[in-house]
Amino acid sequence: xxxxxxxxxxxxxxxxxxxxxxxxxWFLYFILILFASYFIFPLxxxxxxxxxxxxxxxxxTLLSWxxxxxxxxxxxxxxxxGYGAGDTFLRPYFWNSIKMVVPxxxxxxxIGAMTGYVLTKWxxxxxxxxxxxxLFGCFxxxxxxxxxxxxxxxxxxxxNSVVGLVLVHTVYGIPFTTLFFRNYYVSVPxxxxxxxxxxxxxxxxxxxxxxxxxxxPIIVVTVIWQFTQIWNDxxxxxxxxxxxxxxxxxxxxxxxxxxxxxxxxxxxxxxAIIAGIPTLIVYVLAGKYFIRGLTSGAVKG
Amino acid sequence: MKxxxxxxxxxxxxSTEVLRKINLExxxxxxxxxxxxxxxxxxxxxxxxAGLETINEGNVFIDDYxxxxxxxxxxxxxxxxxxxxLYPSMNVxxxxxxxxxxxxxxxxxxxxxxxxxxxFLQVDQLLERKPSQLxxxxxxxVAIGRALVREPRIFLFDEPLSNLDAKLRVEMRxxxxxxxxQLKTTVVYVTHDQTEAMSLGTRIAIMNHGVIQQNDTPENIxxxxxxxxxxDFIGSPSMNLIKGTLKETSxxxxxxxxxxxxEIPIKDYEFKNKSNLNNKEVFFGIRPEHIYFKKSNESDFxxxxxxDLSEYIGHEQIMTFDYSNQEILAKFPSxxxxxxxxxxxxxxxxxxxxxFDAQTEERI
Numbered sequence: 001x002x003x004x005x006x007x008x009x010x011x012x013x014x015x016x017x018x019x020x021x022x023x024x025x026w027f028l029y030f031i032l033i034l035f036a037s038y039f040i041f042p043l044x045x046x047x048x049x050x051x052x053x054x055x056x057x058x059x060x061t062l063l064s065w066x067x068x069x070x071x072x073x074x075x076x077x078x079x080x081x082g083y084g085a086g087d088t089f090l091r092p093y094f095w096n097s098i099k100m101v102v103p104x105x106x107x108x109x110x111i112g113a114m115t116g117y118v119l120t121k122w123x124x125x126x127x128x129x130x131x132x133x134x135l136f137g138c139f140x141x142x143x144x145x146x147x148x149x150x151x152x153x154x155x156x157x158x159x160n161s162v163v164g165l166v167l168v169h170t171v172y173g174i175p176f177t178t179l180f181f182r183n184y185y186v187s188v189p190x191x192x193x194x195x196x197x198x199x200x201x202x203x204x205x206x207x208x209x210x211x212x213x214x215x216x217p218i219i220v221v222t223v224i225w226q227f228t229q230i231w232n233d234x235x236x237x238x239x240x241x242x243x244x245x246x247x248x249x250x251x252x253x254x255x256x257x258x259x260x261x262x263x264x265x266x267x268x269x270x271x272a273i274i275a276g277i278p279t280l281i282v283y284v285l286a287g288k289y290f291i292r293g294l295t296s297g298a299v300k301g
Numbered sequence: 302m303k304x305x306x307x308x309x310x311x312x313x314x315x316s317t318e319v320l321r322k323i324n325l326e327x328x329x330x331x332x333x334x335x336x337x338x339x340x341x342x343x344x345x346x347x348x349x350x351a352g353l354e355t356i357n358e359g360n361v362f363i364d365d366y367x368x369x370x371x372x373x374x375x376x377x378x379x380x381x382x383x384x385x386x387l388y389p390s391m392n393v394x395x396x397x398x399x400x401x402x403x404x405x406x407x408x409x410x411x412x413x414x415x416x417x418x419x420x421f422l423q424v425d426q427l428l429e430r431k432p433s434q435l436x437x438x439x440x441x442x443v444a445i446g447r448a449l450v451r452e453p454r455i456f457l458f459d460e461p462l463s464n465l466d467a468k469l470r471v472e473m474r475x476x477x478x479x480x481x482x483q484l485k486t487t488v489v490y491v492t493h494d495q496t497e498a499m500s501l502g503t504r505i506a507i508m509n510h511g512v513i514q515q516n517d518t519p520e521n522i523x524x525x526x527x528x529x530x531x532x533d534f535i536g537s538p539s540m541n542l543i544k545g546t547l548k549e550t551s552x553x554x555x556x557x558x559x560x561x562x563x564e565i566p567i568k569d570y571e572f573k574n575k576s577n578l579n580n581k582e583v584f585f586g587i588r589p590e591h592i593y594f595k596k597s598n599e600s601d602f603x604x605x606x607x608x609d610l611s612e613y614i615g616h617e618q619i620m621t622f623d624y625s626n627q628e629i630l631a632k633f634p635s636x637x638x639x640x641x642x643x644x645x646x647x648x649x650x651x652x653x654x655x656x657f658d659a660q661t662e663e664r665i
Contacts, residue, residue: 194348194353194386195447198373198374198400199403200403200404209388209399214390
């Protein structure tokens, strides 16, 4: 009697816990879906709007579907309407940005790797201070270096050019890339370097043959970081370049803000998506290494 | 000609003195173990021999040639590291021939060396593998192989076994011993493990605070420690050091522990200096394994001590006894039953004792 009573009360408890768990699970999904839609919503509006004609935009709502796959605004955003003066479109500036971002990412990553290598494996007196000052560089706001940088570019004769922007971004990126590589190389056993020295390898040989081949995770992190920073930069681009030499973010701003006639929302949206696509591609291709690289510590031989 | 000679070597990092006036000589074919607690400077000394660390004072000679300012690669040495330090991006073959390639050795010579060494170390099946695909023992072997292919004058080992698990460690220890017997090369080997040092070394240099405490054969290190540090460091459990005074009456010397009246006769002890022994404050040293349960020599000294503690460790047991308020450890086979808190009759083997000056802590 006692036993059956006990087991029935256990059954009740079991039922109760089942319902609670089910409720919590559904609640969790509800919250997750809510957040997901919140984040996806702007992108949805952008894509949908870019595919509509101006007529549809005026008549429909923000959320309504386009009548068809209308890619005209994308063509206009990329290649213009073929007017003479005053027609701003993204193509030349897109290539400006590519020409700026590729060398800037390459040089800042390479220099960061070298500096990180020296700061961890070829310790010298005062290296701690060098690292500390480099770290300061991470905290200097963009605005603070505008004037001195403009002067420097002027003296070097490369203001208002892609080369100038490459220099600016490389210099500004070195503190970050150094920080990444330094923290990565700290966990690489120094005995590797000692072994290589006994084997007769010199400074550069050790770097290129021993350390660089095992640096893939941190290179990916650095490249993504630098690419995003430089591609999305507006301040340096708008300050140190104008007209022909401007990068894509500046051109996007000019397109969207300076149109004197009717606001073409569909073209604006298409332009914004085009300007954002390269960073998206980089994330999709290397994203999983990004997390892995950020979290990976020691290189297990 | 000495294969390796170190002369008045001193090293400091900033204001911390790491090595103080080290003098060391190694003959061809010897296996020298640098043994000491962590932070005693043994690894620094090894790095200096390798040329990876600079010298503040003194000189290092290899084959009578002063190499103090010579690059590591030109010193004709090879080194095996604790973490193996195999290049992660290269396979076993590339790892092993990296040094030869740097030295611009001819292709035929490289292949010949690689084949010889990889066969010898039984890693010839692993040549195409990456270090991450090897087990601990295999990595160890490849690391040794990388040192062997260069045919160096001196092998340097920096705690090469401490990353292995206990069982593998014993195996690899025997392999290193075999290797040395077969190749008869000169070896300098750093470790903090006394068993490793005892079983491998033909000579052991015990270091503490940047000074070599004793540089001797394993037998002498064990039987005739030159000071209390060495006596205490070697052996497990370490040597009992009983505080007391010496007495000299009509040529007969005896030892009495403080606050005790038992006189232990000192007969066949080899004193370094026999003068001024009367009333000298000393430590009487006897190892736990030289205290017996049964009388085994004529000269054994019989003594009754109270057993306080028993530690059973399988094949043997370690007993703690009270000797006029000083703890004494003794090691017996675990088959012997000893009752705690009772006086037990024990025998000190007086042929195996050491005496140290209580002030200088040096052997007398």
